[in-house]
Amino acid sequence: MPTPSRRGNSECSHIRSVLDRVGDRWGLLVISRLLDHPKRFNELQQELEGISHRMLTLTLRLLEREGIVSRSALATKPPGVAYGLTPVGESLIEPVRALSQWARDHGETIRAARQRFDSAVLAKAERPAHRRQAFMQTFDAPTDFREK
Known part of the structure; x- marks a missing residue:
């Protein structure tokens, strides 16, 4: 029987692996585009600005592997494929x-926080080099304990 810490690590690993897939750069966006109804590959690609053909293919396959997305062949000419959410995906x-x-409610607050942080980092980086060097020397200057 696994100890609580091992069970916890296993559970964390499982949660992390699922969230890595669902919460990666494109996974959540693909899922959000399939919320209303199944879509063809080209329709998804047009709706997801900036995604390459290869990345959409990879994302759909990985979501299919997780049981979140299903792939259905369409009886059309030329043959087509539609992607939709499975019951797990619908959950x-x-x-x-x-x-x-x-994200919509807090987007502006997050953008402002990023800007404040980036400005502070930039201001720190723009300090004159001689001031930074003098400041750093105070930490690594050897202390002389000999009597004079």
Whole structure:
């Protein structure tokens, strides 16, 4: 029987692996585009600005592997494929909508925090080199304990 810490590590590993897939750069956006109805590959690619053909293919395959997205062949000429959410994927609808709303509600606050942080880092980097050097020397100057 696993100890609580091992069970906890295993559980964390499992959660992390799922969140890595769902929460990666494109996973959540693909899922959000499939919330209303299944879509063809080209339709998804047009809706997801900036995603390459290869990255969309990879993302869809990985979401399919996780059981979140299903791939269905369409009886059309030429043959087509549609992607939709599985029941497991559909269970993500509310969390995805909630996270999207949170991002809309707090987006400006987050942008302002980033700007403040980046400005502080830039200001620190622009200090004159001789001031930085003198400051750093106070930490590595040897202390002379000999009597004079």
